Amino acid sequence: MIKDLVVTESQLLEEKHYRFKHKSGLEVYVFPKDLTTSYAIFATRYGSMDNKFKLSTDKEFTIVPDGIAHFLEHKLFECEGGIDAFELFAKTGASANAYTSNTMTGYLFSATDNFYESLEILLDFVTHPYFTEETVQKEMGIIGQEIGMYEDRPGSRLNKELLKALYKKNKIRIDIAGTCESIAKINVDILYKCYNTFYNLNNMTLAVCGDVDVDKVNEICDKILKVAKPIEIIRDYEDDDEPKEVNKKRAYLQMDVSKPIFSIGIKDTNISKCPKERAKKSYATEILNEMLFSQSSSFYNELYDANLISIDFSSGCELTKYYSFNVISSESSNPELVYKKFVDYVEETKKKGLDKESFDLAKKTIYSSNIKSFDSTEEIGDKLIFNVFDDFDILDASDVINSITLEYVSDILKEGYKEEYYTMAVVEPLADKK
Amino acid sequence: MVDCIYEIANGVHLNYIETKKFKTNYVSFNFIAPLSEKTVHYNALLPLVLTRGTSKYPTQMELSKRLQYLYSADVGVSNNKYGSCQVFGLKANMLNNRFANDIDINQETIKLICDMIFDPYLENGVFSKAYVKGEKQTLIDGIEAQINNKGSYAFDRMISEMCKGEAFSIPRLGRLENVKRITSKSLYGAYKRAIEQYPIEIYVVGDCDIETFANELKSRFVDIKRKPIDISFEPIKENVESVKQIVDYEKVKQGKLVLGFRTGYNYTENKYHLIQLFNEIYGGSPTSKLFMNVREKMSLCYTCRSTVSQVTGMMGVNSGIEFDKKEIAEKAIIDQLEDIKKGNITKEEFESAKKSIINGYKSIYDSQSAMANWVFYRSLCGISTTPLEECEKIEKTTIAQIQEIANRIKLDTVYFLRGEDSND
Structure with a gap:
């Protein structure tokens, strides 16, 4: 026993x-x-x-x-x-x-x-x-x-x-x-x-x-x-004086790629000490990403139709007790223009406010993807241990997702999305291949 | 494995694998075409355009919102080479109905996927110009981006050199210049050909009302005049006149060495388990000869593994090495093969390889897409055994049989992707 x-x-x-x-x-x-x-x-x-x-x-x-x-x-x-x-x-x-x-x-x-x-x-x-x-x-x-x-x-x-x-x-x-x-x-x-x-x-x-x-x-x-x-x-993580703002606004690198690849990072230093609160924010950020950047969003469709982003356009957040950031990335012929459109879009959305219909649909998506992740022993084991190390129990995820409101997601958008928290890294094609 | 098969139309089958183990249902629509320079780019483009809009949900935004409403069914496109065939279509993974109390997720999602395939958004009787233009660009970007992953790029280059003149050398996404020439009208013609002439195999794995789905599908084919073509594989080349040595220079930090072999294996022999077992011993696992010797003993590389193809009988060995280690790595890789040819396989190696393969075969029952792919791709080669039946065949294999298989293997092509300067 x-x-x-x-x-x-x-x-x-x-x-x-x-x-x-x-x-x-x-x-x-x-x-x-x-x-x-x-x-x-x-x-x-x-x-x-x-x-x-x-x-x-x-x-x-x-x-x-x-x-x-x-x-x-x-x-x-x-x-x-x-x-x-x-x-x-x-x-x-x-x-x-x-x-x-x-x-x-x-x-x-x-x-x-x-x-x-x-x-x-x-x-x-x-x-x-x-x-x-x-x-x-x-x-x-x-x-x-x-x-x-x-x-x-x-x-x-x-x-x-x-x-x-x-x-x-x-x-x-x-x-x-x-x-x-x-x-x-x-x-x-x-x-x-x-x-x-x-x-x-x-x-x-x-x-x-x-x-x-x-x-x-x-x-x-x-x-x-x-x-x-x-x-x-x-x-000793020696990060007591990690600033709220990003370290630098741009990072460029040249490699043998066909088209530039970019990642826009959104830094978040407002990390709760409460594991459930961190999990809630993490799922809420996923809902927000689904609303703002998925194939059902106006942002994705406008940029895709203008050939500014590619089909591999993706977003994802990483939130643990040690660090928290959100990333959107894709291939693009013009990363700077995408960055500018991203900034404008976020500001415009903040002014207009998030709408209830797209919130409900996005929440459904996150609810569903959580359930789907319980079909493989390997996926369950990895997810379980990752969350245990962040003091969270994966069996609580559905309740946490259900508790997320439109107001909560709107607050993340208002407080977490400011220009000083954004940076962009770009891998550019080699100079002689441009 | 398949619990029932419905004949939906001439050359169209619905295969149902019933299982209650999962929280989702999996569906795949597979069109089977001959791999040909004339059609490969059309077939690569079709799934991309079909997932842009239906007549009821004409824009990507409306379609995506509908999918979200259906608890976010993940709809994906597929396009694979399988020997001298091209298999393309759509696949989807949807939440089981029991997790929703407001809608019938399965029936509604299946209807939506049928709409994408049979009732796509059209303008003047052909595909939308804007969608075709957009997805052509996506395909072009995909072709151009192949250089980004140097490992897979090197492997594809090896294949194109090794199989010159064979259908298998045709690139999966087609060629740039051919993609550029596609129009809304010509693509619509390719669509008609696919719906009317290509064999179509549909797989459902999960727990759903399959009768209703079969009826839904039958109703979609009522107005389609099916004249399915015969699909057959090109004969497999077994001989090697002389070993080809190819070197390409690109801006890489690490050299990518790829060796291509002809194994003399032919799928009609129905002895794939032998070649898989051979591969496991040679370079398919972390206890294989390549891993234990070329990586662990000689410390030459991080990656060094071999893969075999059931349908082409080809084997490739991949490794990432320093530029000046090419000769020594190439020799080491060949030495390990010679070792097996001489029958130098220990009992432990042999038993381990068997267990590892059996472990892999049994775990197929834990993935819906793996189950569907197992049945589907083997059926193209005329093989109908289940993973458990293959396990029994593996159990009965002898070292002598593996040695015999090894002695049929011939090196065909050595491909090396390297940088200009030394890399230390």
Whole structure:
């Protein structure tokens, strides 16, 4: 029997999940789902932004090279005796992977058979680091090529430039993979230092989704995990004086692209400390985006018909406790003109006010896309953990969406959309190809 | 897998896969055409224009609002090459009726999609000039933007060099100069041809009133004179006279090396599981020979993987490397193949690859579009096995069979996309 097992249900979604704190210190979520594939993600609250930190018992902060969280993710797959964790998963047939973001590192697998064996492997390899100077050196070559691959991708370069234009201090500016120069400074000692700090089970969460039994998951945790000493990690994000305004108004970059690609970013520094309030604002911003910029909007249709934006025109917001911004992007023959039209359109809409009909339709869209996101174990697992790390429960999303009013969305438009919060990054075609 | 098939009209079928596992219903309309320089650009453009407006909802704004009203059915266009065929059309994913109490989402959405296909917005009996002009530009932008993704660009370049003279070398979006010449009238002619002559396979995966949908569809074909053409694949080329070496120079930071092989596999053999299992061992997974050796042991690249095509029997190997590592990477990639040809496959490698393929096959049952695509594309090759039946075939495969498959594989083309200067 599991002590203090919490069950949460959503009648509308016809879904529920279990949550418990394993005695090792690990927080565990089990989301039952009657599908063939089961999914597990074991994640730590540790990403590229965490480059200055200490334990509450330490005197001094430790500062580490950029890209180390991602480097560590690669290195954890190497187990003692030169075996690769992928080889272990190969024996069970599970499909394994991992990813690093600004604020988290997750190790995952999906499996149609042998789920519990794979879960043992997952918990085991992530809790048993094994680094040598030789293997660290070798990894630099592989990650160097990974960085090179992203360097050749216009979308990824555009996104990096946009973040640097939006923020002056916020550590979201740091490239997740770091640079070839920064990763060259990584060695075994620094890797262990980071590992021992952030891979403490009290700083981690396991989320599993599928045809999975909560007691069995608990048993496997019992078998593999050792009790971790509770610790308090103090992170210095050095962003106390991040201005409300954008860092710079424009960022340009030249690459071998057929047409300019732009992203307009809208910075938001007004981030609530209350997780539900953040979720509400995030869904409300999605509703606002749907009203202002979707294919049903006058903005999209006018610009599309004038061949100023392309069919890939999109908008999306990212709101976590660490950063918040909204982005609209597309290909365009004239990004400056799009920017001007964007500014005018927002001002005009503010004056006229948002209309009830398009609000109702947009809300329906967000309501529907939330329900649709509960059809895949992988999507549920990823979404669950992302929200848990932002202290929000995905089963509350429908209620939060329902609570959003036209007035609430109108306030976001009035307060959050001002020129000093806007910036634009552009990838232009190479000069000799223009 | 398919629970029932309705013959809607001559050469038109509605295939229903019933499942209650999902919160949505999936529909796809697939037109099947021969891949030809004369028609490829028309077929690429058609779905884009059809989703611009119907006679009842003539503008994109009205159409989008109607879709939002129907709980935002995601309607998308499709256009794929499959061997010497082109498959294009529309697909949609809609919320199941049980999540709405005000409207019948499924029937209304299906009606709307039928309207897009059978009752598009017309001006003077042909497509709107403005819509055709706008969507031509979208298609042109798409063709021009292929250079933006250097990895897929390099792969397409390899295909165009390797398959010169074969239908498969024809680009999926058509050629710029041909797109530019399309008019509202000529596109309407292509539309008529599609509706009257191309085989049409419609798939529904989910839980809905399929009878009503079948009747709705039948009513749409009443006034259409169907004269469906026969679709057949070009014979597959197996021989390689000499290996082609192609180098292109572009402004890239990383070199993209793509190797194209002819596997000698022919879909009529109905032994695709063998080639898939071979691929898994060679370069299809993170425990494959390419990944473990070229990436992990030699530290040459981040990406190094192989893919095979069921219908063309071609295999491609992709990798991203430093410019001066081309020869060593090329040799390493070929060495791994030679290794399999000699039968150097460990029991562990073999069992792992089997499990991995089986895992992939079984997970098809968790995605509505994957289920529909599994049945549809295999049916074009005359194959009707389910993923679970394929799993059984995989279980029974031997290492000797994989070695035999490997020995049929021939390198055809080595393509390298690189920058002018050294990249360190």
